[in-house]
Structures are given as structure tokens and as C-alpha cells.
Amino acid sequence: MQVIGIDVGRDAVKVFAGYHRKPVVFPSRIGEARELRVGDYGDYVLEFNGQKLFVGNMAKESISERDMTTISKIHEETKILFLTGIAAVAEQEYIFATICVPINQHCEDIKKNLTTLLEGEHDLKINGHEKKLKITVGVVGECIAAYWGLALDDHGQIKQDFVRKRIRGLDIGSVTVNGMTLEWINHKPRLFDKECFTLEYGIIALNNADSEIDQQYARKIKSDTAKKWLTYRPDEEIVFMTGGGSLRLKEHIQNMFTVSIVSESPVIDNAKGCYNMGLLKCQKAS
Numbered sequence: 001m002q003v004i005g006i007d008v009g010r011d012a013v014k015v016f017a018g019y020h021r022k023p024v025v026f027p028s029r030i031g032e033a034r035e036l037r038v039g040d041y042g043d044y045v046l047e048f049n050g051q052k053l054f055v056g057n058m059a060k061e062s063i064s065e066r067d068m069t070t071i072s073k074i075h076e077e078t079k080i081l082f083l084t085g086i087a088a089v090a091e092q093e094y095i096f097a098t099i100c101v102p103i104n105q106h107c108e109d110i111k112k113n114l115t116t117l118l119e120g121e122h123d124l125k126i127n128g129h130e131k132k133l134k135i136t137v138g139v140v141g142e143c144i145a146a147y148w149g150l151a152l153d154d155h156g157q158i159k160q161d162f163v164r165k166r167i168r169g170l171d172i173g174s175v176t177v178n179g180m181t182l183e184w185i186n187h188k189p190r191l192f193d194k195e196c197f198t199l200e201y202g203i204i205a206l207n208n209a210d211s212e213i214d215q216q217y218a219r220k221i222k223s224d225t226a227k228k229w230l231t232y233r234p235d236e237e238i239v240f241m242t243g244g245g246s247l248r249l250k251e252h253i254q255n256m257f258t259v260s261i262v263s264e265s266p267v268i269d270n271a272k273g274c275y276n277m278g279l280l281k282c283q284k285a286s
Contacts, residue, residue, distance in 0.1 A: 001136075002092040003282055005275030006085050006099050007145075007268075010068055010204065011174040011244065013056075013081050014271040017089040019154045023268045024088050030055055030080055031062020046084050047125035055084045071175060071200060073101055074113050082118055083133075087126040090133055098138040098145075098278035100270045102176045104198035106141040114139055140277055142198075142270055143171035143178035144191065146242040149273030150263055156276070161261065166237045168195075168229060170253070171270070172221070172245030175202040179225055197228040203245035218252030234258040242266040 007014040008028065015024040026043050033045055033052040043056030059065045068077045086097055099118070101110065115137045122133045147169055151162035163184045171178040181195035199221065206217055226232070240261035241253055247266060253259065263269050 001094045001096050001282060002090065003275060003278045004086055004089060004095055004097045005145075005271045005273065005278055006082060006097055007142075007270040007274065008068075008073060008078050008081050008085070008099060009174060009244075010070070010202075012267070013085045014268045015085040015089050016149075016268060016271040016275040017091075018275065021089070023271060024085060025267065026056035026085075026088075027059070028068045028077075028081055029057070029059035029065055030068075030077055031059035031065040034062065036061060044084050044088065045125075045127055046080065046087070048080070048083060048122070053080060055080065071102075073105070074110065074117060078114075079117055083122055083124060084126065086133060086135065087124060087131050090131060093132055093134055095133055095135045096138065096278050096282055097135055098140055098274035098281075100140050100142045100145045100274055102198040103141040103143065103178050103180070103196050104200075106139070111139040138274075138278055138281060140274060141178070141180070141196070142173070142176070143169045143180045143242070144182075144196070145271075145273035145277060146171050146263075146269035147180060147182060147240070147273060148276045149269040149271070150240055150242065150261070152276050156279075161238065166233075168232065168237055168239045170221070170225065170239065170241050170243070170246070170257075172241070172243040172249060172253075173202045174204045174244065176200055177202060177221055177225075177243075177245070179228060181229065195229050195231065197225075199224050203248055206248065214249060215252045218249045218256060221249070221253065222256040242269040 005016040031054045043058040046053045119137045166183040169180045177199040181192040238260040242263040
């Protein structure tokens with residue numbers, strides 16, 4: 001069984017299929033396919049359930065291009081983007097795929113509905129290549145997945161910076177900001193549910209904003225986070241920052257938190273963490 005981690009984000013899909021290969025990242029865009037005469041953006045043509053679709057940059061060539069700037073992931077667009085991402089890296093028929101959702105959606109009903117949407121046998125074509133996939137799905141929380149993407153090295157060993165103290169994380173995405181709090185107790189990680197949260201806004205609102213607006217937005221994130229992290233001790237705790245939005249707000253957020261760790265690969269941290277968590281689950285099951 002092949003293990004794959006995937007983050008179907010509102011701005012981009014990120015897929016991590018192991019440390020031996022480069023992560024796959026493409027825009028969360030879909031459009032009906034049409035016959036091309038001269039254009040070709042080099043991403044994906046997906047044929048699935050009687051549909052022929054342009055996915056990723058190819059969607060720019062469609063006359064019906066659409067994105068996925070919704071809070072919920074329980075819809076057909078998620079399925080199309082998910083299957084495209086999985087098919088792009090699939091090397092086996094049997095797949096265990098871990099996908100992440102905002103923390104406030106990490107509840108039994110949503111996990112069940114998302115699993116029902118994505119799991120099962122799928123016959124499709126990607127860029128003309130037929131694939132038969134039998135997919136089992138795991139669902140984890142955003143930012144929590146990013147922690148496991150950052151905390152483990154390429155050999156699956158935990159980095160000491162991520163176990164010595166209480167760890168907090170901020171995952172700044174396009175439509176949501178997720179925060180988590182975790183502490184290692186008796187050599188086991190324990191999440192503090194009350195101090196894990198989702199803010200239902202992200203940097204998509206800043207598309208045409210200037211630096212001053214960015215700073216105000218960072219202050220809003222700081223203020224709303226402070227209401228969730230009531231036990232935060234800046235002199236004793238590590239905070240890591242991840243998510244694509246951290247690239248834009250890094251300077252402002254760093255000035256507001258005692259941030260000890262800034263991710264070097266914030267766009268793919270959740271996908272990498274999904275892979276690591278999926279790999280651990282499969283190892284335990286075997």
C-alpha cells in the first residue's frame with residue numbers, strides 16, 4: 001500500500017508522497033475541458049465519471065474556470081482536486097491517503113462525510129494514462145499535521161526542539177488560520193483541545209492590500225489568537241509558524257510572538273505531516 005499525504009487547500013493542492021520525490025503543488029482550479037489548438041499549461045487533464053476536466057494551471061484554458069474558496073470541503077470540487085493529486089503521484093493501486101481539514105471541522109460527522117466522499121475504488125485517466133485506484137482515507141487537523149511535518153526529520157526521528165517544551169503553532173492559510181497547542185508528557189504528545197482553534201479568515205482578503213494593511217491583519221490574528229491561548233507563556237514556550245500566508249505575514253507576526261521556529265517550507269508542511277501521520281498509522285496496523 002502506498003502512503004500519500006495531501007492538503008487540498010483553497011489556493012493550492014499540495015501532495016507529499018515520500019522523501020524520495022519532489023512534492024506536487026498545483027492551483028486549486030477546475031474547468032471543463034475543451035479541444036486545444038495552441039495552449040498548454042502543462043498540468044492535468046482528468047477524465048472521471050464521464051467528465052473531462054482541466055485541473056490546475058490548465059483550468060485557465062477552460063471557459064468555465066472555477067476555484068475552491070469555500071470553508072467546507074464536502075463537495076465535488078474537493079473530490080476532483082483530491083483524485084487529481086493522488087493520481088499524479090500514485091505508483092500503486094492501493095493507496096492510504098491522509099487529508100487535512102481546519103481544526104473546527106475535525107469532528108466525527110465531517111470526517112465521516114469526507115471519508116465517504118473520497119474513499120473507494122476510482123477508475124480515471126490523468127493526462128491520458130488510465131489508473132485504477134483503491135483509496136483508504138484518514139483525516140487530521142490542519143496545523144496539527146504541519147507540526148508532524150516539521151517535527152520529524154527525513155528519517156522519521158523527532159527533532160529535539162519539538163519535544164522539550166510546550167509547542168504552539170500558527171498555520172496561516174488562504175481562508176482560515178489554525179492554531180494548536182501540544183505538550184510532551186511522559187514521552188507522549190498531548191493536544192490541548194481548548195487551545196486548538198480555527199479563525200475563519202485568511203490571507204485571501206489581502207490579495208490587493210499594501211504593507212500597512214498586512215500589518216493590521218497580523219495584529220488581528222495576534223489579538224484573536226491571544227483569546228484562544230489563555231495560558232501562553234512567551235518566555236517558556238516554542239511557537240512555530242507555517243502555512244502559505246506566513247510567507248506574506250512573517251515579518252509582522254514575528255514581531256508579535258516570541259516565534260522560535262519559522263518553517264522553511266510552509267506551503268507543504270501540512271501535506272508532509274499528513275504523510276508522516278499516515279505512515280505511522282500504517283506501520284502500527286501492520
